[in-house]
Amino acid sequence: MGALTTAPPWHAQCEVLYREHSPRLLRLCRLLLRHPQEAEDVAHEVFLKLVQSYRVTDRAVAWGPWLTRVAINACRDRQRAARWRLWHGAPEEVELVDSNPTPEADALTGETREQIWGAFRQLSQRQREVFVLRHLEERSTQDVAEALGLSTGSVKRHLFRAVQRLRKRLGERS
Amino acid sequence: MKRCLRDRSLLLVHYGEGRAAHLAHLETCSDCATRYRQLARDLELIGHALERRPAALTVRRRSGAPSRRRVAVAAVLAAGVVLAGVEVWLWRDTQVLVREQPKPDEASTLRFLAEVSAALPSSSDGETFVLSPAPRLTDPEMVLEEEGEDSLGEPVEAWTLDDASEDDTWGGFENENT
Numbered sequence: 130m131g132a133l134t135t136a137p138p139w140h141a142q143c144e145v146l147y148r149e150h151s152p153r154l155l156r157l158c159r160l161l162l163r164h165p166q167e168a169e170d171v172a173h174e175v176f177l178k179l180v181q182s183y184r185v186t187d188r189a190v191a192w193g194p195w196l197t198r199v200a201i202n203a204c205r206d207r208q209r210a211a212r213w214r215l216w217h218g219a220p221e222e223v224e225l226v227d228s229n230p231t232p233e234a235d236a237l238t239g240e241t242r243e244q245i246w247g248a249f250r251q252l253s254q255r256q257r258e259v260f261v262l263r264h265l266e267e268r269s270t271q272d273v274a275e276a277l278g279l280s281t282g283s284v285k286r287h288l289f290r291a292v293q294r295l296r297k298r299l300g301e302r303s
Numbered sequence: 304m305k306r307c308l309r310d311r312s313l314l315l316v317h318y319g320e321g322r323a324a325h326l327a328h329l330e331t332c333s334d335c336a337t338r339y340r341q342l343a344r345d346l347e348l349i350g351h352a353l354e355r356r357p358a359a360l361t362v363r364r365r366s367g368a369p370s371r372r373r374v375a376v377a378a379v380l381a382a383g384v385v386l387a388g389v390e391v392w393l394w395r396d397t398q399v400l401v402r403e404q405p406k407p408d409e410a411s412t413l414r415f416l417a418e419v420s421a422a423l424p425s426s427s428d429g430e431t432f433v434l435s436p437a438p439r440l441t442d443p444e445m446v447l448e449e450e451g452e453d454s455l456g457e458p459v460e461a462w463t464l465d466d467a468s469e470d471d472t473w474g475g476f477e478n479e480n481t
Contacts, residue, residue, distance in 0.1 A: 160353060245352035263318070265350060270320065288318075289311050296345045 139183050146183075146192050147176055153266065154200050160261045161204040163211065163250075171203045197266075197276045201258055208254065241299075248298035255279075256291040263288050308335045313342050 154175060158168035178199055179192065249257065255277070262273045263284065270288075274281045308316075308325055315321045316329065316339065329335050 156354075241348075242352045242355075245349055249349075249353060261353075264346065265353060270318070285311075285315070285320075289314055292314055292342075292346065293310070295349050296342075299345055299348065 143180050143183055150196050157200055171207055174203055175200045194276055244298055248295050252291050256287050259284055259287040260291040313339050
């Protein structure tokens, strides 16, 4: 006795992609956006776009880099909208406390973490994107360049400046 | 000759993109090796810090400092006030004081018409008329006389007015048609 409805083949393939990439994309969006809730919204939007594109695309696509590009573009759109909202309305006062600290993270004092996050927020958008992809996602320079539409030289330059500024803040702390 | 590596080269080595010469230098130079280890430690620390959310992310208004929107509204209002002040100042400078002309009364109009009507018929006959100073028709003693048309060639007083005022604003005039 079979199932009454069978999911189309693209459904299972999209599900595989979701399981494989959703943690990575969620972390990427959290790093590029200010609010975790907004990052989750963007991650969901990205997978909705994946489903829409997957159904109509016949050719072979490297969906991993595609998801990264779409997520970065969606984050940029959100940041532009956030700037507009900030201009039009005062920000609400919210406090977000991470309730699941890891042992490594526990080794960092809250002050140090705040300083690093503060320095990270002060990086330019491009520097943040490059640093996240190259350092945290451990993508190759060539992959980052393709994802962001930059030359490899530009990627190295942005990465060096980002690391320089972050380390400078760390040096000020110590 | 000892040439230490730049920070940029150390970063490339960290990400596995350094040249063989840089790697060889790192093995021999303790200063660069120390700097490299420090770089690796810093990057690890940064990575750990960014792996999780900030301990407490608080987005709040800066106390005491006006918000952007308030500053914008204040700037627009100030600009409006300045603009209005400049407009008033310019308007006052360029204002032209125009005196209202006295409206000619009915009597003046009738007097003028009388003068014209007395002067016009004689022009076609070649007669010469001398118009005396025009009186005010409102004067109750005014008498309008028309004298002989048979005295051709002679200046004929078309009409006279007793007690014509000297300060007539219309001013008397004489006209001779030859």
